[in-house]
Amino acid sequence: MYNRLNYMLVGLRPWWWHVCNVLLHAACSVLVARTCVTIARLQRPFAALAALLFAIHPIHTEAVAGVVGRADVLACIFFLSSLLVYHRPTSNKKSVCLSVVLGGLSMLAKETGVTILLLNLAIDFYRCWPFVKRSMWSLKIEKKCAGLSIRTIKVVFSLALLISMRLALLQGTWPVFSPQDNPAAFHPSFFVRLMTFCYLAAFNWWLLLCPWTLSHDWQMGSVPLITSGWDLRNLLTCAALGTLLLIFYRCFTDLEVQRHSPLLVGLLLLVVPFLPASNLLVTVGFVIAERVLYIPSVGSVIITAYGVQLMWYSKPGSKLFLVVGLVVLAASGVARTHRRNADWRDRAILLRNSCFRNTIPMAQCIVTSADVTSLPQNAKLHYNLGNFLRETEQPDSAIKHYKEALRLWPTYASAHNNIGTLVAGPENAEYHFLQAIRYNKHHVNAHYNLGKLYKKTGRTEHALKMLERCILLQPRFVQAHVELLSLKPDSEKLEILRKLVELEPNNWEHYILYGNWLKNRGLPGPASKFYLEATRVSFQLQSSQRSVRADLISFSSTALMYRALGQKSRILQLLTRWHTWRRGWPSSAAAHMYWRDWRLKMELEGRVQIYSKAVNPTKSKTCFDHKHLDVEPNRDVKVEEKVPVNKHTSVSAKDVNCECKHCVKKRNLSVPTQLKTTHNKSEIGLKDKKCEHRKESSDIIPKLGALTEHILMKTF
Structure with a gap:
């Protein structure tokens, strides 16, 4: 406490x-x-x-x-x-x-x-x-x-x-x-x-x-x-x-x-x-x-x-x-x-001064009778110093100290295991891993490393045996489950995936693996749920733990699965939330306001020019079709601040003859006279659709087509 x-x-x-x-x-x-x-x-x-x-x-x-x-x-x-x-x-x-x-x-x-x-x-x-x-x-x-x-x-x-x-x-x-x-x-x-x-x-x-x-x-x-x-x-x-x-x-x-x-x-x-x-x-x-x-x-x-x-x-x-x-x-x-106290300032100094004289450089710490000071017969000190040298990328010196630890304590299983991870050649590594298992049959890391070695050399049956033995010794060994997942056939992966999600429910990678397996089995609906869960888990991580890789992979997998299912509106919602979290706004109110503002900009993009021209409309014999709402990219549109016309201008149905073949009924067209212009360099691709009658207060929501794909490709 x-x-x-x-x-x-x-x-x-x-x-x-x-x-x-x-x-x-x-x-x-x-x-x-x-x-x-x-x-x-x-x-x-x-x-x-x-x-x-x-x-x-x-x-x-x-x-x-x-x-x-x-x-x-x-x-x-x-x-x-x-x-x-x-x-x-x-x-x-x-x-x-x-x-x-x-x-x-x-x-x-x-x-x-x-x-x-x-x-x-x-x-x-x-x-x-x-x-x-x-x-x-x-x-x-x-x-x-x-x-x-x-x-x-x-x-x-x-x-x-x-x-x-x-x-x-x-x-x-x-x-x-x-x-x-x-x-x-x-x-x-x-x-x-x-x-x-x-x-x-x-x-x-x-x-x-x-x-x-x-x-x-x-x-x-x-x-x-x-x-x-x-x-x-x-x-x-x-x-x-x-x-x-x-x-x-x-x-x-x-x-x-x-x-x-x-x-x-x-x-x-x-x-x-x-x-x-x-x-x-x-x-x-x-x-x-x-x-x-x-x-x-x-x-x-x-x-x-x-x-x-x-x-x-x-x-x-x-x-x-x-x-x-x-x-x-x-x-x-x-x-x-x-x-x-000076010895306890740093791990390297503590280990060195426990075994050797201070005048010997760390990279040249070789066991000789003239260099040993207080505890030359302590095998664990040599083992700990070997671990430090391995972490600092000095494998040759680390191997020397591991061998000295084995000379002092021949049945030191952990020293054999660590030598096996450093020596060159699969035969030498296999020998040390087997020696570690011989002296300690419950050594989990030795079984795991030997299983990875067998997998690397193509000995799948032996690799499966070692990894299963490793999981039997330590059921919560996550890395062994991950290695075993890559060796099992698709029909036997479901139980391993469930175990991974159970062991580490806050690991987004496990949900991605589960979603990929469901996707390969032809189950896009359940796969999208696991992709979405991976996105949620990556968002919940603290800023110090959250990486760009976690956000991008989980988000892209979810968005692509939604696009395959045809749920483009959910892609828009997911994209806005992802932008909000990447900006670092944990407040739900701030995120909601940003989402509303960004959505409004997306809806009004490309239609400003049509609305500005509609302030002083002329009589037309044809109905407005969706293709008339298309706006060329990068066109600057200006709107006059004051227009001396009525608030709404309408065209009577009796004076206008509809020439549109797709239009069945006659309609009135009314457009607000004053609109706020919004400039955006994005392009909206809209296909021709049948003419639909819209009320004055109805919202115009664009469908995501090339826009969403363009944003996703630009993001990743």
């Missing part, structure tokens, strides 16, 4: 989206300072230090610079707001309910936000522990313990309700991941999975302490599996686990006195929000994601600030060294954050 509001205000201008993310990050920093004072009970200068370290931490670059990371920032805002509301000094019964609501909003932004309810209960138990212990020894429930029990019931019930709602949104199923997303989760050995996941947790903590090696994607071999107990990386796991146990022991021994509240609050903020993303409880679709460390980093900076506070008062002589160290720490954080 926040992104939708952002789009309504500023559209897709990236600068304003980044400004909004920075403002949200600043709001989080303020909430961190407030949390350090009221919840962690740090002194104000050190609370400000914790907020400053949080604001400049390089690990937050992905969450603030990327639009996807806004979910983590919003989740942190609601997370800290729920924490402050639950533990505010003047708490009441409504505080718990409001805290639960804020926790639910945090969960809607990010699933890990639901852990705030567990964190609130843990801090609540910590603060009420002396009363709980006293009640346990005396077997009497004190007032504090009774309130704690009520809050616990409310929070546990709310937690169960929120988790049920979240599962309902997932329709009762867990997300499905592949080995490419999280290789360790699919390893058959339990000990390999345990050692790898424990190391990943320790490595995440190391990123909070030393965020030097950063990447936007850590999948597919970025972190090799730990398959042996003698792996040196297990030392980092043991060090992190040992430090964590020491902090827990220090907090446990301090339950009675509670002198180290910042330590416990920081530890809980570090561990509890990270548990859902640790792969220890549930399997997630990533190995390491820097943006999920946005909330746990609050606990990390609280522990750091509390350590500085202890050293500040316990060792007064080391204050100068502390100040210098803090300045160096802040400066290094600012420098690393600035450099990381």
Whole structure:
């Protein structure tokens, strides 16, 4: 909802989206300072230090610079707001309910936000522990313990309700991941999975302490599996686990006195929000994601600030060294954050700096041991860089990176598929498409590309098989239906056309295809309806999406079909509406006025000269025939402003003998004396017709003959 509001205000201008993310990050920093004072009970200068370290931490670059990371920032805002509301000094019964609501909003932004309810209960138990212990020894429930029990019931019930709602949104199923997303989760050995996941947790903590090696994607071999107990990386796991146990022991021994509240609050903020993303409880679709460390980093900076506070008062002589160290720490954080923000300015820079040194030009990015920097073993980074090179029309470099991705991950089906679209020769392309299907039998694009290749090489039966398999895997694949339509016989195209119109009812091309099929089947009436629907759909598109090609093709098809049916009056109506929409008048009133004005000009064109001469008529022995109304093209006609005659001049039937063979009755002829002249360079071709008697107020409507055809040919 926040992104939708952002789009309504500023559209897709990236600068304003980044400004909004920075403002949200600043709001989080303020909430961190407030949390350090009221919840962690740090002194104000050190609370400000914790907020400053949080604001400049390089690990937050992905969450603030990327639009996807806004979910983590919003989740942190609601997370800290729920924490402050639950533990505010003047708490009441409504505080718990409001805290639960804020926790639910945090969960809607990010699933890990639901852990705030567990964190609130843990801090609540910590603060009420002396009363709980006293009640346990005396077997009497004190007032504090009774309130704690009520809050616990409310929070546990709310937690169960929120988790049920979240599962309902997932329709009762867990997300499905592949080995490419999280290789360790699919390893058959339990000990390999345990050692790898424990190391990943320790490595995440190391990123909070030393965020030097950063990447936007850590999948597919970025972190090799730990398959042996003698792996040196297990030392980092043991060090992190040992430090964590020491902090827990220090907090446990301090339950009675509670002198180290910042330590416990920081530890809980570090561990509890990270548990859902640790792969220890549930399997997630990533190995390491820097943006999920946005909330746990609050606990990390609280522990750091509390350590500085202890050293500040316990060792007064080391204050100068502390100040210098803090300045160096802040400066290094600012420098690393600035450099990381520069990487996020552009997709090409982000991909290049994730794989290669900045000194290598993009067009010459070839994988060598001297050029690889942080994550040379990440196959997905090479794949993404290959996609970028393919989009920028550098196929040779793209193929090299696709092959490097296959060397690192031989079963990478998407890399095989993309190589098949770039290599020369149908045999090579067919080999890579088949390899992609071999490693991933549900790869829709590989089936589609192979079907197009078979169609291009004349293997119709194989093309039909692949395209039908593609539609079976993804029934809403529109392009596969379009390709299949060109291969099926006319008797089997009806069902495909109906499916296309059903899948994309706002695509004018599908109505044109349907109309062409009906036209070829000898059904001009139904075909004209689909052509008209294509015209209507093309008119309804926004000006930025409407193209001249859509308007012209749909309009010409409709007009030609109307002409074949002999409905020339409908062609006139369609033409006026088309002119109105092409002028960009969405108002129905303006369109109607323009249509009336244009129609009046069409009716009066070519007849002005006859009407002007009829001001002073002479007696004639013959009736007016239609051929007398013809006007030579490009003739200038002038009308006198004042004519001293009566308003109407008539010829009596008794004085005039009708010599027209086609006329059966005698008639009176009356013409208005003053008419407004209209000059138009268009020609009207009128055929000789029988003389018909017309009243003075009757309208003269020309039939469309050569005029409509001339306009259509001139338009297209």
